[in-house]
Amino acid sequence: MPRGELRIYLGAAPGVGKTYAMLEEAQRRAERGTDVVIGLVESHGRPHTAAMIGDLEVVPRRAITYRGGGFTEMDLDAVLARRPEVAVVDELAHTNVPGSGHDKRWQDIQELLDAGISVLSTVNIQHLESLNDVVAQITGITQRETVPDQVVRAAEQVELIDMTPEALRRRMAHGNIYRPDRIDAALGNYFRVGNLTALRELALLWLAGKVDEQLDAYRAQHGISATWEARERVVVALTGGPEGETLIRRAARIAARSKGADLLAVHVARSDGLAGADPARLARQRVLVESLGGTYHQVLGGDIPAALLDFARGVNATQLVLGASRRGRFAQLLSRGVGVTTTALSGPIDVHLVTHAEAGRGRRAARVPAALSRRRRLLGYALAALGMPLLTVLLAALPDLTLTNDILLFLAGVVGVALVGGLWPALVAALGGSLLLNWFFTPPYHALTIAEADNLLALGVFVGVAIAVSWVVDVAARRTREAARASADAQTLATVAGGVLRGERPLPALLDRLRETFALRAVSVLELVAEAEGRPGRAREEAAWRVVAGVGDTPPGSPSAGETAVPVDDRLTVVLSGRRLEAADRRVVEAFAAQAAVALRQERLAEEAATARPLAEADRLRTALLAAVSHDLRTPLASAKAAVSSLRSHDVEFGADDREELLATADESLDRLDRLVANLLDMSRLQAGVLGVTATAIGLEDVVPRALDELGPAAADVATDIPADLPAAVADPGLLERVLVNIVANALRHSPPGRPPTITASAHAGQVELRVIDTGPGIPEDQWEHVFLPFQRLGDRDNQTGVGLGLALSRGLAEAMGGSITPETTPGGGLTMVVRLPAAEASEGARG
Numbered sequence: 001m002p003r004g005e006l007r008i009y010l011g012a013a014p015g016v017g018k019t020y021a022m023l024e025e026a027q028r029r030a031e032r033g034t035d036v037v038i039g040l041v042e043s044h045g046r047p048h049t050a051a052m053i054g055d056l057e058v059v060p061r062r063a064i065t066y067r068g069g070g071f072t073e074m075d076l077d078a079v080l081a082r083r084p085e086v087a088v089v090d091e092l093a094h095t096n097v098p099g100s101g102h103d104k105r106w107q108d109i110q111e112l113l114d115a116g117i118s119v120l121s122t123v124n125i126q127h128l129e130s131l132n133d134v135v136a137q138i139t140g141i142t143q144r145e146t147v148p149d150q151v152v153r154a155a156e157q158v159e160l161i162d163m164t165p166e167a168l169r170r171r172m173a174h175g176n177i178y179r180p181d182r183i184d185a186a187l188g189n190y191f192r193v194g195n196l197t198a199l200r201e202l203a204l205l206w207l208a209g210k211v212d213e214q215l216d217a218y219r220a221q222h223g224i225s226a227t228w229e230a231r232e233r234v235v236v237a238l239t240g241g242p243e244g245e246t247l248i249r250r251a252a253r254i255a256a257r258s259k260g261a262d263l264l265a266v267h268v269a270r271s272d273g274l275a276g277a278d279p280a281r282l283a284r285q286r287v288l289v290e291s292l293g294g295t296y297h298q299v300l301g302g303d304i305p306a307a308l309l310d311f312a313r314g315v316n317a318t319q320l321v322l323g324a325s326r327r328g329r330f331a332q333l334l335s336r337g338v339g340v341t342t343t344a345l346s347g348p349i350d351v352h353l354v355t356h357a358e359a360g361r362g363r364r365a366a367r368v369p370a371a372l373s374r375r376r377r378l379l380g381y382a383l384a385a386l387g388m389p390l391l392t393v394l395l396a397a398l399p400d401l402t403l404t405n406d407i408l409l410f411l412a413g414v415v416g417v418a419l420v421g422g423l424w425p426a427l428v429a430a431l432g433g434s435l436l437l438n439w440f441f442t443p444p445y446h447a448l449t450i451a452e453a454d455n456l457l458a459l460g461v462f463v464g465v466a467i468a469v470s471w472v473v474d475v476a477a478r479r480t481r482e483a484a485r486a487s488a489d490a491q492t493l494a495t496v497a498g499g500v501l502r503g504e505r506p507l508p509a510l511l512d513r514l515r516e517t518f519a520l521r522a523v524s525v526l527e528l529v530a531e532a533e534g535r536p537g538r539a540r541e542e543a544a545w546r547v548v549a550g551v552g553d554t555p556p557g558s559p560s561a562g563e564t565a566v567p568v569d570d571r572l573t574v575v576l577s578g579r580r581l582e583a584a585d586r587r588v589v590e591a592f593a594a595q596a597a598v599a600l601r602q603e604r605l606a607e608e609a610a611t612a613r614p615l616a617e618a619d620r621l622r623t624a625l626l627a628a629v630s631h632d633l634r635t636p637l638a639s640a641k642a643a644v645s646s647l648r649s650h651d652v653e654f655g656a657d658d659r660e661e662l663l664a665t666a667d668e669s670l671d672r673l674d675r676l677v678a679n680l681l682d683m684s685r686l687q688a689g690v691l692g693v694t695a696t697a698i699g700l701e702d703v704v705p706r707a708l709d710e711l712g713p714a715a716a717d718v719a720t721d722i723p724a725d726l727p728a729a730v731a732d733p734g735l736l737e738r739v740l741v742n743i744v745a746n747a748l749r750h751s752p753p754g755r756p757p758t759i760t761a762s763a764h765a766g767q768v769e770l771r772v773i774d775t776g777p778g779i780p781e782d783q784w785e786h787v788f789l790p791f792q793r794l795g796d797r798d799n800q801t802g803v804g805l806g807l808a809l810s811r812g813l814a815e816a817m818g819g820s821i822t823p824e825t826t827p828g829g830g831l832t833m834v835v836r837l838p839a840a841e842a843s844e845g846a847r848g
Helices: 018-031 047-053 076-082 105-114 129-139 149-153 165-173 180-188 193-221 244-256 279-291 304-314 329-334 337-345 374-396 403-421 423-441 453-502 506-517 583-632 634-648 656-688 700-715 733-750 781-788 806-816 840-847
Strands: 006-011 036-040 062-066 069-073 086-089 118-124 157-161 233-238 262-269 295-300 319-323 350-354 522-528 545-552 564-567 572-577 696-698 719-721 729-731 758-764 767-774 820-825 831-838
Touching: 006 018, 006 193, 018 036, 018 047, 018 086, 018 118, 018 157, 036 076, 062 076, 076 105, 086 105, 105 118, 129 193, 157 193, 165 180, 165 193, 233 244, 233 279, 233 304, 244 262, 244 279, 244 319, 244 350, 262 279, 262 304, 279 295, 279 583, 295 304, 304 319, 304 337, 319 337, 337 350, 374 403, 374 423, 403 423, 403 453, 423 453, 506 522, 506 545, 506 583, 545 572, 545 583, 564 583, 572 583, 634 656, 696 700, 696 733, 700 719, 700 733, 700 758, 700 767, 729 733, 729 831, 733 767, 733 806, 733 831, 781 806, 781 820, 806 820, 806 831
Parallel strands: 006 118, 006 157, 036 086, 086 118, 233 262, 233 319, 262 295, 319 350, 719 758
Antiparallel strands: 062 069, 522 545, 522 572, 564 572, 696 729, 758 767, 767 831, 820 831
């Protein structure tokens, strides 16, 4: 049975028209004769969406009872039994009510697809698992309903339903998304222009990534290696030379000319694994690429032009930036070079050969270290100076040997010298051996002349073979030493990187591991003070430098105070003291100096973020307060004003009952306003630390009824269980009453109909515990602390349920009285708020 196809309508936020567009597609398919049914559609009270269902067949929902409440979900079994061609199932990320066949609706959809039924569905960008933390950072709301990204990426079609933030806010203001009582709070919170713009960008970027995946899959499926210029991708080739920064900036400017272009830097490393490019320069160039918004890549290859083009074609690059050759003119005559060869083979990829200050100057020949130690080289010279004459004496004593045998034995001696001392001692041995062979063993004897051509050829072959063998031995020794050095460098890099990953602070961990690795006394990172910038003379003074990080015994305070100074950039320098490093060690240190600069930048960004966090929190609270006050203050004020204006009006004659009702409305509204203002004032006093608390011994049997009376008829059914022998609690009567009013009001708001909350009290370990128990939906344990934040409520309900200050204020008041408030899970479902206060007897005992 062929699997069904999934089509998803993706939106940046609620209200952009995903469900409407999905139903439009369902209607189009139904008009074409496709068998379409509605498995589940959530219209959220929007009349235009509901009207779009039209005459489409709707499969009745399945009723589920959970924790005493009634819920409905899609009847998966009924849809499977109906077996339509297409099923419309809204809200892909929805969490099913416990008792359903699957935990998530996307799992229901997977079962429909496996049954061969195609599905139309919807999802918002904030519900994608990979973007959950990003959306929470933007909006301040953590989405608990998420769907794995691979589920959406696996869809055959994903269509973005886009709308500008301004248009979406107009839809909100016109009442096309939420009820009128939720509009003001929503516009001031989740539906701010900045939030919507950021969410829209996330949706566009995510969909662009999926389109790239689809394009790559299509090209791979059809074996297409040619470049398709769907989007500009600029690749810059780095050799690790000094021209790298020039090339990177040039490539970045090329990429900036096209909106949305990608910048990629690639370095082709030697396939033999030996060190080639300067790691310090490559590290700095990598930082530069990433700071310009690009990505850095490294590939292995023996043929550099082929490796570059393979990488460029693999990423569908449109332009390739190379540096002009640094080789001299004579070298360019002998070989075309990487740039010319790459250009000739590039095909549709545009190649830019960028000139730079190093072009044509020739490669600076680095001093090649000796392959063998000085001791072995001296031993080789000694062996050549003594061994060749000794071998001559030995061969002279054996007159029966032919010239061929003599040459072979001398060749063996040269190879032995090469194995011991390397190339140059072997060359000395070969030259000396050829002279000795010519003088003592080649006719005419005791003369540097050769009578026979065969003998001349034999001596020539001897010299050539001796030189070749010596060179091979020397190269092998050199490669062995380079490989050992590369292995040691790699181990050092891994050790230092591991120390950084395990350290709590990257920069000190990096410096400490660097100090331990090279057995240094101290390491420090110095920064040039602003006054010394651009003044070389001043930069040599110790006062011109500031130690931004240091480890070890007395970290150097200036570049001259240490044995080795490694500049990172114009302002930063890493200084090492304790011993001087070899040139090869310095290259590794330079690489880590570049990483130290990155770590320092990260630390400073973290400090700036920490400094900005309180300001952002204050701004968030101020925004939330304004949004909440705009609703919670305006509603009771409007009700009271309407009631009073009606009573003062002479246009209408009100009866006694009507007047009483209007007066009750005004009184209730003013009471609500009074409680809100009192909560705001108490919260401000708490935060300022000036709240007056008068603690005394009080009985809970006196405080609880007063709190319930203040809540009015809504609390009439609240059950209480307060033991007669319960000890008195030490608390401020007025503040404790406020605490209970807020907690019980919250419990009443979330209790299911017919199941009011219960209040129980008990004494334990010198404390009086008061429990407010409800059987509502409850709160996940990881969200318990969130409900105590000012102006916050669980999920996104802060748009409609008030200022969200009650629980935050209640905890603050309880702690001011020496008590506490902690949430617990009600057995069987729900939330229990536990108020703990000192018992009067325990307090007196403590004082006694």
